[in-house]
Amino acid sequence: MKKTRYYPFERNRYFYGKLLTVRDFESEQKYFNDKRRMMNRLLHGSGVLTGLQVVAVDEKSVSVEMGAAIDALGREIVVPSPMTLKLSMMDGFSNNEYAKNVYLCIAYDEKEKEPVHAVANSSVRSDEINDYNRVLESYRLFIREDAPDPANLPLANLTDQTVVLYQDSHVRVLQTTPRYVNPGQLFEMKLRFEKTLKAGRISFHYELAADRVEAIDGNSIVFEEPQDEQESEYEMKVLLRADSSVGVKATIGVQTSTAVLKLDDKQLELQAQAVGEVQIIGDAVRERLMTDFVKQSLEASLEAPSEPCIYLAKICLIQVGPTYVIESVEQVPFGEYVYNSSMMYRLAQASEYRDETSGQFVTKSKVKTLAPGQPPEFKVNFNKAISELSFDLGIPAGGGSGIAGIVSGVVSIPIEPFTKISVSPFGKATKSFFSGEIAHGLGEGNVLIITSLEESSGDAFSDILSSGERVYGGASDVFKGSEFEPDAPEVKIGTIAYPQKGTFRIGVKVQQTSEPSNVRVRWWAYSAEMASPASSGGSGSGSGSLDEALSAIREAASAGSDAE
Structure with missing residues (x-):
C-alpha cells in the first residue's frame, strides 16, 4: 500500500520584490492540488462517478463511454469522448491464453504537450533545447488478467x-x-x-x-x-x-x-x-x-495501492481456434462507485418509503353465487410477490337475506357538489359523505365488513361484452388513466360498526366535484357465528369461522406467505 503525504500543507508567502522561480510556481500548484485530492479521497472515496460504461462493439473490441471517476489518490479521471479499443492491442493483454476472464482498468495519467524552445537553458547548452509548455491530465486504459486481492x-x-x-x-x-x-x-x-x-x-x-x-x-x-x-x-x-x-x-x-x-x-x-x-x-x-x-487514523484513511486503478469491467473471453471472442461484459465488477450527496439523499428517501410501505398490502374481493342450500365459502389468500390480499366469497342464491352468517347488499350514497373544503396545500379539495345506519341482520356482536366500489355503465355495447357492471375492490385509483378507469369520482371508503345495535355505517371521501352524483358501494358482512365446515357439511379448504379468517389475514400480513 502507498501512503501519499499530502500534508502538512505549505503555501507561498508573497512580498514585494520576491524572486519567483520554478519551485515557487510548482509549490503553488501542489498546494491546491493536494488539498483538493485529499478532500476527494476522504469525503467521496474512489470509484466511478458517472458514465464509463464498457460495451462490446464486436467480437474483439470494446468501447469505453465518456465519464468521470476518482482514483484512490483522490485524482480526477475524465474521459471526454468515447474510446474504441481492440483488446489484443491493449497493454497487459497476453496472447498465450484466451479462454479466461480479463479486467479492463482505467488509471490516472499525465502527458506533456506543446513543445517549446527553452530560452533559459540555451546559455548552458549550445544545441537547441526544447521543453513542454503544458501538462495534460489524462488517463490510460489497460488489461489485468488476474482478479484483485x-x-x-x-x-x-x-x-x-x-x-x-x-x-x-x-x-x-x-x-x-x-x-x-x-x-x-x-x-x-x-x-x-x-x-x-x-x-x-x-x-x-x-x-x-x-x-x-x-x-x-x-x-x-x-x-x-x-x-x-x-x-x-x-x-x-x-x-x-x-x-x-x-x-x-x-x-x-x-x-x-x-x-x-x-x-x-x-x-x-x-x-x-x-x-x-x-x-x-x-x-x-x-x-x-x-x-x-x-x-x-488519517494515514490509514489515505492508504492506496502502489498503482491505483479502477476496474471498469470484467470481460469473459472464449477461445475460438487460434483466437478469441468476447462472450460477455460485466460492468464495474467490484462495485467501485462514488455516490454524491444528492444521490444518497434520494436513496435514503426511497429507503424510508419502502420501510413505511413494507407492511401494506392491497386487498381485493371476488364473489360467486352458489346453488341454493350449499354452505357458503370464504377463502383468504396472500400473494407476497405483489402484496395482495384477496377474499374469494361463495354466497348461496338468496345470500342477501343473510344465509349462514354472510349477508351482502348495496348502498347508494349521494354526492353533492362542493369546492375548497378540507383542502391541503399540496392536494385537491376533498369531502366526506356518509350513509345512514344499515342493519346487517346478523344480530348483535362483532362482524367483519368488506366494501367495494360498484358501478354500471349503462352502455349497450359494454352489456354485450358482459363488462357493463363492475365491482372495484381495494384501491380503484390503480386503474386511473386506463380503459378500466371507473366513471365515479375517485373515492376512499370506510366503515364504522355498532356491535350492540347490529348496524353499521359506510362513509366515502371524494375529491372536488361540480356535478351531483351517487356512489354505489357493495358490502359484505360476516358474522363470528359463521357456519364451519364440520357443521355445514364442508365447503373445501378455506371455509371457517370469522376468527379463523382474521387469523389467516394476520398471519399472511406478518409472515408474508400464502394463507387460506
Missing part, C-alpha cells in the same frame, strides 16, 4: 471480511462474512465462485470448520453448478448462528481434509486455507462500524 479494494474490510479459499487462472472461490454480529444472531456467509466459461462445471463439497458459530442446516457445504446454465459467477449463501458469548472472536473456514473442489472430473488441490473471523459484540453493529470508520 479483495483486501485491496476500497473500504474492503469495513463491514465484511472476504478471504480467498482457492485461486488459479481459471477459478476463484471467495468466502465473505460480516465483521460484527450480536450474540445468538443469525447471519449469512456468502460463497462466491468465479470461473472462466470454458473451465468446466464446478462443484465444491466440504465440512465447515467453525468455532463459536453453528450452521443452521448442518456443517456439510455442497455446491453444484446447475446443469441447465453456465455463468462465469455464482453465489451461495449459508445461514449461520453466532454463539451466545460476548466479546469473543468466531472463526469460519474449511476442513481441508474434507474439501473436494472439482472442474468436471478434474480435482483441484486446496492449499493452506484462509480463515474468516467474526467478532461477537454486545453493542449495536451499526454503531460499531461507524465508530471504526471515524476512528481510523
